[in-house]
Every structure is written in C-alpha cells, then in structure tokens.
Amino acid sequence: MNAITKVAKLPKAKEAIKKLSSPSLITKALNPAQFSDPPKLARYLEKRVLAHAPGRFVVIEKPYGISCVGQLQENGGVFENSVRDDRKTEKWAGTIKARSGEQVGVTITDGLKLLRKILKEPQLSFCTGLKRYLSGAIVLPCNEHDSNILKSCIRRMSSDIEPPFMYNALAITVGSPEKSSGLITGFATFRNVGKHKEYIFEERKVSKRAKSGKYAVEGHMSYRVLDTKNGVSLVDFSVDKFARHLPRLMLTHMLSPILGDRIYWRRLMEVDGAPELISAGSRVPEFTQWIPRVLPEKFAMNNKEIMTSLPIYCHVYNTIFEDVGGYEEQGLVAASEPPAHFMAALELLDLLPAYRKFKKQSSEKTTEDSTSETSKTSGDVIF
Incomplete structure (x- = not known):
C-alpha cells in the first residue's frame, strides 16, 4: 500500500517542481530590458556592438521597446511624408494621439552623444532603424556620405516586389x-x-x-x-x-x-x-x-x-543592405540573436525546439553559402 502511494505521488512531485520553475520563466518572458536614462542605454549599446567599420558604420543591437527617434522625423524620414496632402496631414494629426515624452522614454538618439565618445566616432548619427515594438540589429552611419548610401539602399530595396526581401x-x-x-x-x-x-x-x-x-x-x-x-x-x-x-x-x-x-x-x-x-x-x-x-x-x-x-514577440534577426559599399557584390547583413524575453517565451510555449532547428538549418545554409565565391555569407558584415 505504501509503495503504491509513493508511486502515485511521483507525478505530483514532478508537477510541483515544474510549477516552482515556471514563475521565473514567466517573469523573464514578460519583462524585456528597460532603460531609464541615456547613459545607461549608451553603456548597454556599447556592450552590444555587433560590428564596427571605423569611420563608416557601427552595427548595434536595438532593444525591444526602445524608439530610435521617438518622434516623427523631418519630412517623413527616409520615405518622406506618407500623406501627400498637407491639409490631410493637419486634419489627421488631430485623430492620432501623440505620445508624451514620458511615454516615449529614452531613445537611441538620446544615447548617441555618449556613444560617439565611447566609440570615438564624432559623426555617428541615426539614419534608419527599427520600430519601437521590434528588436534587432540597426546600422548607424559615421559620416553623411554613408548615411545617404544607406537611405538610397533602403528606398530601392523597399520597392522590391519579389523575395528575398530586406x-x-x-x-x-x-x-x-x-x-x-x-x-x-x-x-x-x-x-x-x-x-x-x-x-x-x-x-x-x-x-x-x-x-x-x-x-x-x-x-x-x-x-x-x-x-x-x-x-x-x-x-x-x-x-x-x-x-x-x-x-x-x-x-x-x-x-x-x-x-x-x-x-x-x-x-x-x-x-x-x-x-x-x-x-x-x-x-x-x-x-x-x-x-x-x-x-x-x-x-x-x-x-x-x-x-x-504581454510585450509584442517579434524580432528582426537580420537586415540586408545590398551594395552598401557602392560596389557590385558588396553589402552588409546586420544580424542579431533574439533577446532574453523572446527566448523565455519560446521556452514557456514549447517553441524552443523549433527555434533551435531553425537556427541550426540557418547556420548550415550559411556554411554552404560561404563556400561559394559568388555568395555573400548571411550574418557576415561586408564593407
């Protein structure tokens, strides 16, 4: 009778252990990294410089929940204004609730001043990035000429109607x-x-x-x-x-x-x-x-x-900039791994094996591509 009782309790014991580990995993999945001031963000970004071509580009890992600029860019940024009629722009402005400074919080551009000193790139600037709700690698140009090259590349690639996309x-x-x-x-x-x-x-x-x-x-x-x-x-x-x-x-x-x-x-x-x-x-x-x-x-x-x-679980694992160097077959692939909260959500939802399989297959494809003289290696930074 005692033996039967002990066997019956084993599944409950395992379930209890499982429940004890769940709260920490849930907490991790629900809490992306947060930043309260520009210096803290700049130090974080310094440790996550993925590539640096002195005088040309810096590739950094943009955290989830952080805006790159935090406000509408002048003339609509890279793609210019998305609404052509100025009267419509003014009319629609009243229907869209603007975020307050408190809601926007610290931005990538807020951390640039300190990042310029840390990386010894006095002309480091923001050109184009990723939306607030995305995490992933972004490219910061170190001079105006390369900033214009990036913008030109983005305009051209965003008009492609067939894969591979940017x-x-x-x-x-x-x-x-x-x-x-x-x-x-x-x-x-x-x-x-x-x-x-x-x-x-x-x-x-x-x-x-x-x-x-x-x-x-x-x-x-x-x-x-x-x-x-x-x-x-x-x-x-x-x-x-x-x-x-x-x-x-x-x-x-x-x-x-x-x-x-x-x-x-x-x-x-x-x-x-x-x-x-x-x-x-x-x-x-x-x-x-x-x-x-x-x-x-x-x-x-x-x-x-x-x-x-819940945070929005979406991560840009690589962004392709073709012909960034201005020469044929040259370009830049800015890649980064998913953040900790995204990985925790994968584990919590039993999707981690699928991600590992995807990563392995991607790595094998990268190895195959690297053996070809005419192929760019996914994940490599080429200037």
Missing part, C-alpha cells in the same frame, strides 16, 4: 496561418472608422492613384510556419518594409496576429468556437476575444491581463 524576422503568433508557407501582397491605408482612423490592410493590388498620392502603402511578405504549439506558432517571415504596420496587419489578415499585439489581436473574435476576423471598429458584443485556452495558464494570467500585459 527584413527577416521571427514572430510568435496567436494561432497559425491557414497555409504553412506562402507569399502575401497588398496594401495598408489609413481610413475613417467611426470617430477615428485606423490602419486597414487589403490583399489586392493598390491603384496607381492611391500609390502616387501616398494614400496607400504597398508591401510584400513571404512566410513559413516553423511550428505550432499551445495555440500559438513560431513564424519566420521576410518583408520589404514595416511602414504602416504592414507585417502586423498581414499576419492579422491571415488570422495569426503577433502575440502581444493588443491593437490588431483585438480584431480576432471567437465565433462558433473558432477565430474570425472582425472588421476594425465593429462592435460585436455577442462575440468574445479569441484567446487560445492554454495561454492564460502558461502565463499565469487572466484573459484581460493576457490582452494588455
């Missing part, structure tokens, strides 16, 4: 696209929804008038699902641009919004026990938010907390 990323998504891989193309635009405006994605070719008038931004994405577990998936995707929330809109359109994307995940409702996309701005009180049953358990949260407390 940005390669991993995302943990809610649910999974219907197809395990594919290519999606369409456009995002800003439209009236009730008393405010929202980004809308349409999977069709944009009209010449809308494109030339900058009322719509066209984009392309290739993707493949690496694995699906616990109601979520690990998706590898490549896009030509991140403007107008394009990748987030595209994944949501495929019924697989990025985990933690509280804006677009809210468009996915539960209808007859399955997820269904509800048009933006629609009020459907009889439907509830689509939340995979296992998520609240995995994160030890209720449904409301799940929808409001």
Whole structure:
C-alpha cells in the first residue's frame, strides 16, 4: 500500500517542481530590458556592438521597446511624408494621439552623444532603424556620405516586389496561418472608422492613384510556419518594409496576429468556437476575444491581463543592405540573436525546439553559402 502511494505521488512531485520553475520563466518572458536614462542605454549599446567599420558604420543591437527617434522625423524620414496632402496631414494629426515624452522614454538618439565618445566616432548619427515594438540589429552611419548610401539602399530595396526581401524576422503568433508557407501582397491605408482612423490592410493590388498620392502603402511578405504549439506558432517571415504596420496587419489578415499585439489581436473574435476576423471598429458584443485556452495558464494570467500585459514577440534577426559599399557584390547583413524575453517565451510555449532547428538549418545554409565565391555569407558584415 505504501509503495503504491509513493508511486502515485511521483507525478505530483514532478508537477510541483515544474510549477516552482515556471514563475521565473514567466517573469523573464514578460519583462524585456528597460532603460531609464541615456547613459545607461549608451553603456548597454556599447556592450552590444555587433560590428564596427571605423569611420563608416557601427552595427548595434536595438532593444525591444526602445524608439530610435521617438518622434516623427523631418519630412517623413527616409520615405518622406506618407500623406501627400498637407491639409490631410493637419486634419489627421488631430485623430492620432501623440505620445508624451514620458511615454516615449529614452531613445537611441538620446544615447548617441555618449556613444560617439565611447566609440570615438564624432559623426555617428541615426539614419534608419527599427520600430519601437521590434528588436534587432540597426546600422548607424559615421559620416553623411554613408548615411545617404544607406537611405538610397533602403528606398530601392523597399520597392522590391519579389523575395528575398530586406527584413527577416521571427514572430510568435496567436494561432497559425491557414497555409504553412506562402507569399502575401497588398496594401495598408489609413481610413475613417467611426470617430477615428485606423490602419486597414487589403490583399489586392493598390491603384496607381492611391500609390502616387501616398494614400496607400504597398508591401510584400513571404512566410513559413516553423511550428505550432499551445495555440500559438513560431513564424519566420521576410518583408520589404514595416511602414504602416504592414507585417502586423498581414499576419492579422491571415488570422495569426503577433502575440502581444493588443491593437490588431483585438480584431480576432471567437465565433462558433473558432477565430474570425472582425472588421476594425465593429462592435460585436455577442462575440468574445479569441484567446487560445492554454495561454492564460502558461502565463499565469487572466484573459484581460493576457490582452494588455504581454510585450509584442517579434524580432528582426537580420537586415540586408545590398551594395552598401557602392560596389557590385558588396553589402552588409546586420544580424542579431533574439533577446532574453523572446527566448523565455519560446521556452514557456514549447517553441524552443523549433527555434533551435531553425537556427541550426540557418547556420548550415550559411556554411554552404560561404563556400561559394559568388555568395555573400548571411550574418557576415561586408564593407
């Protein structure tokens, strides 16, 4: 009888040990690195310089949740203003809530002053980076000439309509696209929804008038699902641009919004026990938010907390800048590993084996490419 009792208790003991380890993993998955002041951020970035070509470029690892600039860039930045009509720009400004300085927090540009001294690059400047909700490698030019080369490269590559695209990323998504891989193309635009405006994605070719008038931004994405577990998936995707929330809109359109994307995940409702996309701005009180049953358990949260407390799990693992050196076959591939909170979420959701397999296959492909004289090695920095 005692022996039987002991055997019966073993599974409970293992479960207890498992539960003891979960809180620390959950805490890690929910808490990306944070920075309270520019010097702290600059010191962090100093330790994460991925490549440095003196006088030309510095490649650093941009943390999740940190803006590069924190405000609209003059004339719209690299792509200039996305709204052509100045009157519309002024009208729309009142419908978009600007972030306060407190909400923006410390930015990459705030840390540049100290970083210039640390790296002995007096002309180090911001040119182009990644959105606040993304982590990944960004390239900082050390002179105006190379800054213009980067901008020219980005404009050209963002207009490519076929893979390979400029940005390669991993995302943990809610649910999974219907197809395990594919290519999606369409456009995002800003439209009236009730008393405010929202980004809308349409999977069709944009009209010449809308494109030339900058009322719509066209984009392309290739993707493949690496694995699906616990109601979520690990998706590898490549896009030509991140403007107008394009990748987030595209994944949501495929019924697989990025985990933690509280804006677009809210468009996915539960209808007859399955997820269904509800048009933006629609009020459907009889439907509830689509939340995979296992998520609240995995994160030890209720449904409301799940929808409001998760970071956006999306990481750009490499960005390709072709012809950066200004010569044929020369370029730069800026690559970085996912941050600690992303890795913790993979482990928590049982997607870590899929990531390791992906990394191994990518490494093997890199080795194969390095043996070819005509191929650039993915992950190498070439100037």
